[in-house]
Amino acid sequence: xxxxxxxxxxxxxxxxxxxxxxxxxxxxxxxxxxxxxxxxxxxxxxxxxxxxxxxxxxxxxxxxxxxxxxxxxxxxxxxxxxxxxxxxxxxxxxxxxxxxxxxxxxxxxxxxxxxxxxxxxxxxxxxxxxxxxxxxxxxxxxxxxxxxxxxxxxxxxxxxxxxxxxxxxxxxxxxxxxxxxxxxxxxxxxxxxxxxxxxxxxxxxxxxxxxxxxxxxxxxxxxxxxxxxxxxxxxxxxxxxxxxxxxxxxxx
Numbered sequence: 321x322x323x324x325x326x327x328x329x330x331x332x333x334x335x336x337x338x339x340x341x342x343x344x345x346x347x348x349x350x351x352x353x354x355x356x357x358x359x360x361x362x363x364x365x366x367x368x369x370x371x372x373x374x375x376x377x378x379x380x381x382x383x384x385x386x387x388x389x390x391x392x393x394x395x396x397x398x399x400x401x402x403x404x405x406x407x408x409x410x411x412x413x414x415x416x417x418x419x420x421x422x423x424x425x426x427x428x429x430x431x432x433x434x435x436x437x438x439x440x441x442x443x444x445x446x447x448x449x450x451x452x453x454x455x456x457x458x459x460x461x462x463x464x465x466x467x468x469x470x471x472x473x474x475x476x477x478x479x480x481x482x483x484x485x486x487x488x489x490x491x492x493x494x495x496x497x498x499x500x501x502x503x504x505x506x507x508x509x510x511x512x513x514x515x516x517x518x519x520x521x522x523x524x525x526x527x528x529x530x531x532x533x534x535x536x537x538x539x540x541x542x543x544x545x546x547x548x549x550x551x552x553x554x555x556x557x558x559x560x561x562x563x564x565x566x567x568x569x570x571x572x
Contacts, residue, residue, distance in 0.1 A: 338552065341459075342404040343367045344397075346387055346444055347414030349374025351513040352463065355539035356411055356546050363547070366404040370396050370414070387414050387440035397447050406451035409550045412441040413463040415481070419474045430477045437481035442488060445503075449496060458501035459550045462489050463542075466509040466565040469572035482507075486561050493559035502558035504549050509565025511537040532567030 343360045347353040348369025358377045361367045368381040376382025381403055385396035400407060415437040418429040445460055452458025467475055468482030485505050492503035510516060510527050516536060528534055542564050548554055549562070563569050 338363075341365050341408040341550070342400070342406060343409040343411070343550070344370070344400060344407045344444075344448070345411040345413055346370045346385075346440070348380070348411075349376060349382070352508065352511060352539055352542050353411075353413040355543050356413065359543040359547055360409070360550075365409070368400045368404060368407075387444055388435045390443060393443050393447055397444075401451070406455060407448045408452065408455065408457060409459040409461070410444060410448040411461045411463065411546060411550075412444055412485075414440060415463070415478075417475070417478050419478065421474050422476045425476060433477040434481050437478070438484045438488075441485060445488070445492065449492070449501070452501050453496060453499045456500040458496070458499070459554075460489070460492060460501065460503040461546055461549050462486075462503075462505045463546075464505045464507040464561070466507050466563065466569040469507060469563070469569040489561075490559040497558055502549070502555065504554075504558060505561040506542065506545050506549070507561055507563045507565065507569065508542050509537055509563070509568045511539060511542060511564075513539065530568055531565070532570070535566065537564060537566055 343365045345353050345357045348357040349371035354377055357367050357369045357380050361379045368383055369376045370383050370385035372386050383396045383399055385392045387393055416433060418433050420429060441462055462485040464485045465482040467479045471479050489503040489505045545562055545564050
């Protein structure tokens, strides 16, 4: 079938005639990462997720991988490339927290968060870039946090790791933009997930008072932004940070 034929008949094409891509979502077994993987799979893309534990969504290739281990990252990419071809859309979502006040924060608390959230994101982006350069197409999307903009007591390590993603994305945007590769950041605010469901009601109420829209976000708010940045319509957007936070981080 020719490209023209495909554009005329999209009735059975879940991508709506758009190019089906090879997509990797790190940390895709739960929460926002899982929702992102499900959205891409529903749109007809070839989707893989990595995680240290947990199961991938239905129809998604799940690969065990600790992104703090360079050998595991290489093995994961090799497995994904054999199944789906080179990764064309990378969503670097995997992250952890080790929250405590700075006077109690150990070097290990600091290092584990930086190694996963920042160095791990660097590692998967570096591995994805070379095939993207050869293919002259790529979308790299880092999942940051409003905390990286605002700061948060007890999260010095987490805030630093998430803030660093913007510098990484903008440097990548300058390095590889001429090869058709974009690098952007999405900074979610307080999103309703299994983790936020465990928070006390009074704490959630306090968060809502700080948010101009007066509510927590839904995973769909984040996945819609990710899908947009991954698509053809966002081909002229790079080095950007898009807040999905109900206005909480305005001005930062």
